[in-house]
Amino acid sequence: xxxxxxxxxxxxxxxxxxxxxxxxxxxxxxxxxxxxxxxxxxxxxxxxxxxxxxxxxxxxxxxxxxxxxxxxxxxxxxxxxxxxxxxxxxxxxxxxxxxxxxxxxxxxxxxxxxxxxxxxxxxxxxxxxxxxxxxxxxxxxxxxxxxxxxxxxxxxxxxxxxxxxxxxxxxxxxxxxxxxxxxxxxxxxxxxxxxxxxxxxxxxxxxxxxxxxxxxxxxxxxxxxxxxxxxxxxxxxxxxxxxxxxxxxxxxxxxxxxxxxxxxxxxxxxxxxxxxxxxxxxxxxxxxxxxxxxxxxxxxxxxxxxxxxxxxxxxxxxxxxxxxxxxxxxxxxxxxxxxxxxxxxxxxxxxxxxxxxxxxxxxxxxxxxxxxxxxxxxxxxxxxxxxxxxxxxxxxxxxxxxxxxxxxxxxxxxxxxxxxxxxxxxxxxxxxxxxxxxxxxxxxxxxxxxxxxxxxxxxxxxxxxxxxxxxxxxxxxxxxxxxxxxxxxxxxxxxxxxxxxxxxxxxxxxxxxxxxxxxxxxxxxxxxxxxxxxxxxxxxxxxxxxxxxxxxxxxxxxxxxxxxxxxxxxxxxxxxxxxxxxxxxxxxxxxxxxxxxxxxxxxxxxxxxxxxxxxxxxxxxxxxxxxxxxxxxxxxxxxxxxxxxxxxxxxxxxxxxxxxxxxxxxxxxxxxxxxxxxxxxxxxxxxxxxxxxxxxxxxxxxxxxxxxxxxxxxxxxxxxxxxxxxxxxxxxxxxxxxxxxx
Numbered sequence: 001x002x003x004x005x006x007x008x009x010x011x012x013x014x015x016x017x018x019x020x021x022x023x024x025x026x027x028x029x030x031x032x033x034x035x036x037x038x039x040x041x042x043x044x045x046x047x048x049x050x051x052x053x054x055x056x057x058x059x060x061x062x063x064x065x066x067x068x069x070x071x072x073x074x075x076x077x078x079x080x081x082x083x084x085x086x087x088x089x090x091x092x093x094x095x096x097x098x099x100x101x102x103x104x105x106x107x108x109x110x111x112x113x114x115x116x117x118x119x120x121x122x123x124x125x126x127x128x129x130x131x132x133x134x135x136x137x138x139x140x141x142x143x144x145x146x147x148x149x150x151x152x153x154x155x156x157x158x159x160x161x162x163x164x165x166x167x168x169x170x171x172x173x174x175x176x177x178x179x180x181x182x183x184x185x186x187x188x189x190x191x192x193x194x195x196x197x198x199x200x201x202x203x204x205x206x207x208x209x210x211x212x213x214x215x216x217x218x219x220x221x222x223x224x225x226x227x228x229x230x231x232x233x234x235x236x237x238x239x240x241x242x243x244x245x246x247x248x249x250x251x252x253x254x255x256x257x258x259x260x261x262x263x264x265x266x267x268x269x270x271x272x273x274x275x276x277x278x279x280x281x282x283x284x285x286x287x288x289x290x291x292x293x294x295x296x297x298x299x300x301x302x303x304x305x306x307x308x309x310x311x312x313x314x315x316x317x318x319x320x321x322x323x324x325x326x327x328x329x330x331x332x333x334x335x336x337x338x339x340x341x342x343x344x345x346x347x348x349x350x351x352x353x354x355x356x357x358x359x360x361x362x363x364x365x366x367x368x369x370x371x372x373x374x375x376x377x378x379x380x381x382x383x384x385x386x387x388x389x390x391x392x393x394x395x396x397x398x399x400x401x402x403x404x405x406x407x408x409x410x411x412x413x414x415x416x417x418x419x420x421x422x423x424x425x426x427x428x429x430x431x432x433x434x435x436x437x438x439x440x441x442x443x444x445x446x447x448x449x450x451x452x453x454x455x456x457x458x459x460x461x462x463x464x465x466x467x468x469x470x471x472x473x474x475x476x477x478x479x480x481x482x483x484x485x486x487x488x489x490x491x492x493x494x495x496x497x498x499x500x501x502x503x504x505x506x507x508x509x510x511x512x513x514x515x516x517x518x519x520x521x522x523x524x525x526x527x528x529x530x531x532x533x534x535x536x537x538x539x540x541x542x543x544x545x546x547x548x549x550x551x552x553x554x555x556x557x558x559x560x561x562x563x564x565x566x567x568x569x570x571x572x573x574x575x576x577x578x579x580x581x582x583x584x585x586x587x588x589x590x591x592x593x594x595x596x597x598x599x600x601x602x603x604x605x606x607x608x609x610x611x612x613x614x615x616x617x618x619x620x621x622x623x624x625x626x627x628x629x630x631x632x633x634x635x636x637x638x639x640x641x642x643x644x645x646x647x648x649x650x651x652x653x654x655x656x657x658x659x660x661x662x663x664x665x666x667x668x669x670x671x672x673x674x675x676x677x678x679x680x681x682x683x684x685x686x687x688x689x690x691x692x693x694x695x696x697x698x699x700x701x702x703x704x705x706x707x708x709x710x711x712x713x714x715x716x717x718x719x720x721x722x723x724x725x726x727x728x729x730x731x732x733x734x735x736x737x738x739x740x741x742x
Contacts, residue, residue, distance in 0.1 A: 106281025137174025214260025230375025349410025435460020
């Protein structure tokens with residue numbers, strides 16, 4: 001490949017050359033047995049390329065499957081919906097939190113469908129829930145390889161896969177049950193399809209790209225649209241064919257997107273509200289309101305109506321309730337360790353790739369590849385960096401495929417052109433900068449493998465110097481410098497990825513890497529933090545304690561929490577006050593804590609502090625980040641005669657309801673949705689359910705509807721406490737709704 005020397009009128013990438021026709025086979029390539037074709041790959045590939053690719057995919061799969069069950073049910077909010085969908089097709093279709101269809105999750109349900117089908121087939125278990133996510137990670141790696149290999153070398157494709165799989169946040173989220181795994185896969189497929197369309201202007205690839213975006217919308221709503229502007233402009237300007245044809249193709253792609261993502265929305269909006277579950281996260285039982293409000297513009301401007309502390313917009317001055325905003329957000333102490341290891345390299349190689357291909361023909365597919373992956377990366381980074389609404393570290397998994405592709409393509413192009421001093425120098429600088437940045441990130445956790453950062457720094461800078469003059473070295477020395485540079489560039493994220501794979505993760509907010517790797521900074525703590533919380537500068541966010549290193553303590557916690565996994569860190573004890581300089585202890589390996597709260601009537605789990613759409617847990621039961629720990633006696637109580645009721649129990653907040661539902665396998669109503677702020681059910685509706693004998697127990701404690709909305713949850717709780725008999729089982733409190741007070 002000699003891309004720097006391409007003349008302005010150089011032809012676009014031709015289709016793969018046809019092999020000579022074999023005797024008796026007609027024209028075109030000779031037919032190969034299917035298994036041979038799978039193992040051998042393209043006829044123009046080196047013989048080692050396809051076996052190396054398949055072997056690398058196998059390594060990724062095995063690594064991501066390692067220790068998978070340590071995460072238990074991971075995010076019990078989504079696991080409960082998966083369990084409900086495995087029992088009821090209606091619940092699966094709508095994404096209901098329980099099989100009796102009281103309320104849905106606050107996202108569309110596409111990401112739940114593969115997991116629910118897996119649980120239907122294999123039964124409810126951690127593996128049945130999480131293996132589909134692992135397979136999505138392997139599929140994303142495969143699509144990345146196919147996209148990069150198609151225009152560049154097999155080595156570029158392999159480097160892309162390695163860079164992607166070793167990104168810590170990718171190792172986290174493709175082993176977790178949030179919607180981000182499916183979203184990242186579909187976004188990668190979208191870019192692949194656009195690039196296929198750029199080769200020859202065939203309409204079908206633009207249509208498939210639209211389908212992928214539409215399905216991605218059904219995974220995580222408007223985040224799927226972030227990459228549309230750069231990809232649409234790219235195709236309109238650089239694709240082959242007449243301008244009117246290109247515009248028509250883009251319109252057809254948009255139509256396909258609307259159909260692929262809109263059919264479900266149309267069904268939900270047209271379905272009578274009285275016979276479907278309430279749309280969780282909305283205030284008016286409307287998915288469109290949820291999409292364009294809480295999950296849409298609210299994420300940009302911070303005005304998430306219905307969240308705890310929501311509706312107030314951002315905090316201004318470069319910060320928000322969810323951390324500091326600004327151009328450096330992806331690199332700061334909150335986010336950097338999750339995604340930014342190779343971001344400087346990706347951005348430098350994006351510039352280099354565009355410069356190298358600048359004078360190529362308009363329809364050149366190498367330049368299109370750099371602009372497609374680079375435009376997607378930059379657009380998503382900018383939105384993430386400045387959005388004032390709810391933002392979690394793990395959202396950055398969306399950047400991992402784009403950055404990895406740029407690293408693979410850019411390094412390959414510059415290496416092949418290393419005879420030119422400008423190309424080798426650019427690659428050498430990229431390697432040195434990557435090593436320096438790895439040193440900075442590792443220095444944020446100085447007690448974690450303390451020698452590694454120095455090895456990376458010295459080795460990476462030395463390799464960068466060698467690569468800068470690689471064109472003047474003999475082949476052995478040049479390859480040696482490249483090998484050292486590759487190891488130095490990937491050693492840091494590899495270390496954090498290994499730590500991530502070796503640790504279980506659970507709850508609503510999780511981060512990759514060792515304890516202390518992602519410190520929530522920003523504007524300080526206070527009540528009403530919301531999803532991700534509002535933490536004081538330097539305080540450790542939920543999910544950071546790791547394997548017994550940090551036994552959590554709440555503000556009024558009396559006992560360190562006890563982990564569900566033997567030998568692993570417990571979560572915080574009781575939390576009675578908002579954080580004012582110390583966080584409830586969190587463990588990456590959930591260990592929902594058992595500390596009894598002063599004055600509480602139940603158990604406070606670890607992570608009861610700040611939740612998705614926020615607020616402090618109260619009442620001594622489960623909180624917003626993790627659900628309650630269900631004792632054997634409490635489980636037996638809820639299961640007693642459960643089949644005689646529509647809902648075995650009702651609890652305020654989805655995490656609390658999820659814990660009992662996952663423990664018993666019986667539907668449990670989540671009053672008020674995730675944090676108790678949704679106005680469903682109303683007090684009148686709840687009274688009607690009780691009068692009709694549809695609910696057996698009310699689980700005491702809870703947030704009481706601290707968020708926006710009508711305050712239905714707190715009204716229901718007060719009414720139940722006033723009118724029904726209390727049943728105490730250990731430290732948990734129930735109210736028997738079949739036993740009114742005399």
